[in-house]
Amino acid sequence: MTRLTKNSGVLQLTTGGDWRNTVEKVKPPAPKGHRTELPTHIQYSSSERSMKFPRLTRCELELMDVLWQKGEATVQEVCDELTRPLAYTTVMTTLGLLHSKKKVLKRVKRGRAHVYQPIISRDEVSRAVLSELRNVLFADQLPMLVLGLLENGDFSQKDVQALKAAIQKVETQGEP
Numbered sequence: 532m533t534r535l536t537k538n539s540g541v542l543q544l545t546t547g548g549d550w551r552n553t554v555e556k557v558k559p560p561a562p563k564g565h566r567t568e569l570p571t572h573i574q575y576s577s578s579e580r581s582m583k584f585p586r587l588t589r590c591e592l593e594l595m596d597v598l599w600q601k602g603e604a605t606v607q608e609v610c611d612e613l614t615r616p617l618a619y620t621t622v623m624t625t626l627g628l629l630h631s632k633k634k635v636l637k638r639v640k641r642g643r644a645h646v647y648q649p650i651i652s653r654d655e656v657s658r659a660v661l662s663e664l665r666n667v668l669f670a671d672q673l674p675m676l677v678l679g680l681l682e683n684g685d686f687s688q689k690d691v692q693a694l695k696a697a698i699q700k701v702e703t704q705g706e707p
Contacts, residue, residue: 585633591629593614593615594613595649595653597609598636598648599652599653600612603648604647605645606647607644609622609647626638626645664676
């Protein structure tokens with residue numbers, strides 16, 4: 532016995548006599564005139580405005596790190612520079628997605644190879660990630676975020692001086 536049921540707008544196809552044998556959940560097709568693909572221009576909510584770039588996974592950040600260091604590289608050059616072994620095809624697919632879907636890489640064909648160049652800087656991504664971390668995890672409680680970063684750190688004297696200079700800069704900007 533095959534049965535088709537609708538639950539919260541989702542169609543469920545059940546086979547066999549037992550209701551527990553749900554094989555597949557299928558979303559109904561969009562009505563005529565409605566767009567089924569995602570819009571190309573995304574409008575961000577107030578909490579997402581600081582995050583102008585799509586989220587990057589750990590693997591994507593590793594590949595971006597190589598590209599930020601080198602400026603531009605082919606798939607093979609990225610593979611050679613990685614600190615952990617990844618298959619050539621994995622790197623090629625991920626770089627392709629960073630180019631075509633996430634729009635954070637520029638791709639230029641040189642001979643038989645594609646050369647990838649970062650469109651966004653490490654600084655931009657760092658700011659966006661920290662801003663999202665602050666908004667989501669720390670609910671705009673900046674002191675908790677900074678103290679959390681400082682607690683487990685092993686800092687050199689140069690690092691401490693840079694932190695003091697940054698705090699002093701913030702203090703002088705706040706004065707009328």
